[in-house]
Amino acid sequence: MYLFTTENNSNPLQATAAWLYHLHYFTRLMLLILTLVTGTGNGAFTQTFEGKPLASHPRILLLKGEEETIRKTIASDPAWEKLHQTLIAQCDRFIKEEPIQRIQIGRRLLDKSRELLRRVFYLAYAYRVSGEEKYMKRAEKEMLAVAGFSDWNPSHFLDVAEMTLGMAIGYDWLYQDLPQSSREIIKEAILKKGIEPSLDTRYSSWLKASHNWNQVCNAGMAYGALAIYEDEPQLAERIIKRSLESIQRPLQDYLPDGAYPEGYSYWAYGTSFQVLFISAIEKALGNTSGMPENAGFLKTAGYLQHMTGPSGECFNYSDSGLEGKLQPAMFWFAQKVKDPSLLWVERQRLATQEATLPTDNRLLPAVLLWGAGTQLKDIRPPKQQVWVGQGKNPVALMRTSWTDPAAIYVGLKAGSPAVNHGHMDVGSFVMEAQGVRWAMDFGMQSYESLESKGVRLWDGGQHSQRWQIFRYSNFTHNTLTVNDSLQRVNGYAAITTHGTQPSFLFATTDITALYADQLTKAQRGVAIVEQQYVLVQDEIETANDSCTIRWTMLTPAAVQKIEANKAYLVKDGKKLTIHVQKPAGVRLKTWRTYPPNSYDAPNPGTVIIGFEVKMPQKAKETLEVLLIPEGADTYVRKSENSLINWARK
Numbered sequence: 183m184y185l186f187t188t189e190n191n192s193n194p195l196q197a198t199a200a201w202l203y204h205l206h207y208f209t210r211l212m213l214l215i216l217t218l219v220t221g222t223g224n225g226a227f228t229q230t231f232e233g234k235p236l237a238s239h240p241r242i243l244l245l246k247g248e249e250e251t252i253r254k255t256i257a258s259d260p261a262w263e264k265l266h267q268t269l270i271a272q273c274d275r276f277i278k279e280e281p282i283q284r285i286q287i288g289r290r291l292l293d294k295s296r297e298l299l300r301r302v303f304y305l306a307y308a309y310r311v312s313g314e315e316k317y318m319k320r321a322e323k324e325m326l327a328v329a330g331f332s333d334w335n336p337s338h339f340l341d342v343a344e345m346t347l348g349m350a351i352g353y354d355w356l357y358q359d360l361p362q363s364s365r366e367i368i369k370e371a372i373l374k375k376g377i378e379p380s381l382d383t384r385y386s387s388w389l390k391a392s393h394n395w396n397q398v399c400n401a402g403m404a405y406g407a408l409a410i411y412e413d414e415p416q417l418a419e420r421i422i423k424r425s426l427e428s429i430q431r432p433l434q435d436y437l438p439d440g441a442y443p444e445g446y447s448y449w450a451y452g453t454s455f456q457v458l459f460i461s462a463i464e465k466a467l468g469n470t471s472g473m474p475e476n477a478g479f480l481k482t483a484g485y486l487q488h489m490t491g492p493s494g495e496c497f498n499y500s501d502s503g504l505e506g507k508l509q510p511a512m513f514w515f516a517q518k519v520k521d522p523s524l525l526w527v528e529r530q531r532l533a534t535q536e537a538t539l540p541t542d543n544r545l546l547p548a549v550l551l552w553g554a555g556t557q558l559k560d561i562r563p564p565k566q567q568v569w570v571g572q573g574k575n576p577v578a579l580m581r582t583s584w585t586d587p588a589a590i591y592v593g594l595k596a597g598s599p600a601v602n603h604g605h606m607d608v609g610s611f612v613m614e615a616q617g618v619r620w621a622m623d624f625g626m627q628s629y630e631s632l633e634s635k636g637v638r639l640w641d642g643g644q645h646s647q648r649w650q651i652f653r654y655s656n657f658t659h660n661t662l663t664v665n666d667s668l669q670r671v672n673g674y675a676a677i678t679t680h681g682t683q684p685s686f687l688f689a690t691t692d693i694t695a696l697y698a699d700q701l702t703k704a705q706r707g708v709a710i711v712e713q714q715y716v717l718v719q720d721e722i723e724t725a726n727d728s729c730t731i732r733w734t735m736l737t738p739a740a741v742q743k744i745e746a747n748k749a750y751l752v753k754d755g756k757k758l759t760i761h762v763q764k765p766a767g768v769r770l771k772t773w774r775t776y777p778p779n780s781y782d783a784p785n786p787g788t789v790i791i792g793f794e795v796k797m798p799q800k801a802k803e804t805l806e807v808l809l810i811p812e813g814a815d816t817y818v819r820k821s822e823n824s825l826i827n828w829a830r831k
Contacts, residue, residue, distance in 0.1 A: 239357035281327035291335035299348030300544035307547035329371035336379040343402030346376030350405035394452030401459040440481030441571025447502040483515035488569035488579040497593035498625035501603035513553035578689030609661035615811040714814040720805040734792035757812040764806035
C-alpha cells in the first residue's frame with residue numbers, strides 16, 4: 183500500500199479524483215481492520231466465540247444449504263412427506279389468522295409465547311424449505327406484533343424465554359430477506375424484552391435451579407444471544423457463557439440412568455429445550471460445553487421410550503398429562519447415540535396413516551431437522567423389555583412385547599413427593615393389558631384452575647394445601663395409605679431389585695421412609711408372571727401402634743361385580759380380574775372419585791377399588807394381589823415367595 187499524493191498530477195481534477203480514490207481505499211481498509219479487531223460484521227470469519235468462527239445468518243439449528251437434506255428426506259418416504267405437508271397446511275392457516283395479542287392469563291403470558299414460537303418456527307421452516315415469500319412475510323408480521331408488546335412478562339420468566347427463542351429463530355432464519363427496518367425492531371425487542379431482563383436478579387432465580395425452568399430459560403437466552411451476536415458481541419458472549427455454565431445443573435438430575443425426575447410431560451418440556459440448546463451450540467459454536475457426553479443425559483431417551491405403553495398412553499405420574507406424543511428430541515438422541523431403535527414409538531406415530539400429526543406441538547419442525555436422513559422403514563423394535571432408572575425419582579418400566587398391542591405393560595414409581603412437580607405417589611403403579619389401561623393415574627390438574635381459586639399450589643411442605651388437592655395425595659394413587667395419613671414429603675424410595683427373565687419380569691422398592699413412625703417396613707414388588715398376569719406384593723411390619731392399611735387402585739373400568747376377595751372389571755369389551763390372594767378374608771370395596779373441594783377437577787368415569795387390613799402393633803403381613811387379564815386364569819400360581827427371594831428366581 184502507498185499513501186495517496188498529488189505531486190505528479192498537474193491536472194487539479196485528476197489530482198482530486200486520485201485523492202478521493204485513495205481515501206476510499208484507506209477507509210475500507212480501516213473498517214476491515216476494525217471489524218477483525220472488534221468481531222463485528224456478518225462474515226463467517228469475522229465473528230468468533232472463544233476463537234472459533236461463528237457462521238453468518240442463518241446460524242441457529244439449520245445452516246445455509248442444509249435445507250436440501252430435508253427436501254431429500256421428505257421425498258424418501260410418504261410419512262416424511264405427510265409431516266412436511268402438515269406443517270405447510272398449518273402455515274397456510276396461520277396466514278388467515280390475526281397476529282398474536284398480549285392477553286395475560288393469571289400470572290402467565292406463556293400461552294402467547296408458545297404460540298409465537300409455534301407460528302414463527304413453522305413459518306420460517308416453510309419459507310426455508312419451500313422458498314415461498316408469503317411464509318416469510320407472515321413470520322415477519324408475527325414478530326413485529328410481539329415486538330410491540332409492552333413486555334414479555336419477566337415476572338414469569340418462562341414467558342420471556344419461549345418468546346425470545348421464537349423471535350431468535352425467526353430473526354436468524356429470515357435475516358437475509360427481512361427489511362432492514364424490521365430487523366432493527368426485532369433485534370431491539372430480543373435485546374430489551376428478552377435478554378436484558380435476564381440480567382435483573384428479580385427474574386433470574388432459574389439460573390441456580392436444576393429443573394425445567396433452567397433448561398427452558400437458558401435455551402431462550404442463548405438463542406437470543408446467538409441471533410444478535412454481531413450487534414452485541416460482548417453481551418452475547420456473556421449470556422452464552424453464563425448459559426453454558428448454568429445449564430450443567432439440570433444435567434445432573436439425569437444421573438445415573440436417565441430417569442427424569444419431573445415425569446413424562448416435563449421431560450417433553452425440559453429435555454426438549456436442553457436438546458434445542460445443545461443442538462444450537464453445536465451448530466453455531468462447535469461442541470464447547472461437553473454436555474452431550476453426560477452419561478445420564480444420553481440414557482434418558484431410553485427412559486422416555488419405555489414410559490409409553492402399548493396403548494400409546496404414557497406413565498403419567500406427577501404433573502403429567504396422559505397422552506403420549508411425538509417427541510422431536512428423540513430424533514436428536516437417535517442420531518447422537520446412533521441407535522435407530524430409540525425411534526420405534528416415534529416411527530409408529532409418524533407412520534400411522536390414520537394418525538393426526540400434532541400441530542399443537544410448537545417444536546414439530548425439529549423432527550425434520552433432527553430426523554433428516556433417517557429411514558423410517560429401517561427402524562427395528564428395542565430388545566430391552568425392562569428399563570430401570572435410579573436417581574431423584576426412580577422408576578421401573580416393563581412389558582411383554584413391543585409389537586403386540588395387547589401386551590402387558592407395568593410402570594412402578596418410587597422416589598419422593600419432594601421433587602419438583604411431585605405427587606404423593608411413591609409405590610404407585612400403572613398397568614395395561616389387551617390395549618386397556620386398567621390401573622391408571624390422574625396426573626396433573628391445570629395450574630390456573632387451582633391458582634385462580636387461591637390454592638397454594640407450590641408450597642411443598644408436609645402440611646401444605648398442595649396435598650389437599652384430590653389428585654395429588656396418596657389417597658388417590660395406586661399405593662398404600664396408613665391410618666388415613668399422608669405419605670412423608672421428605673421420604674425417599676429407590677428401586678431395590680429388578681429382574682429380566684421373561685417368565686418373571688419384576689422390580690421392587692422399599693417405601694418404608696414414606697410411612698415413618700407408623701411402619702418399620704413397607705416393601706413393594708410388582709411382577710409380570712409367565713407373560714400372562716401381574717402380581718403386586720407388599721410386605722409390611724407395623725411399629726408401636728396398630729394400623730389400618732389401605733391398598734388402592736384407580737381405574738377407568740367399570741366394576742362389574744365384587745365377590746369378597748375378587749372383583750371383575752370391564753372396559754372396551756375386555757375383562758380383568760382382581761384377586762387378593764393374601765391376606766385371607768379380605769373383602770374388596772370401592773371408593774368414589776367425586777372431588778371433595780370446590781377447586782378440584784372432576785373425575786368422571788373413574789373409580790378406586792381396593793381393601794383395608796387392620797394390623798396390631800409390631801405385626802407382619804403380606805398383601806398379594808393379582809391382576810389377571812381374561813384368558814390368563816390357567817397360568818395363575820397359588821402364591822409367590824418373599825420379595826427377598828424374587829431376585830433368585
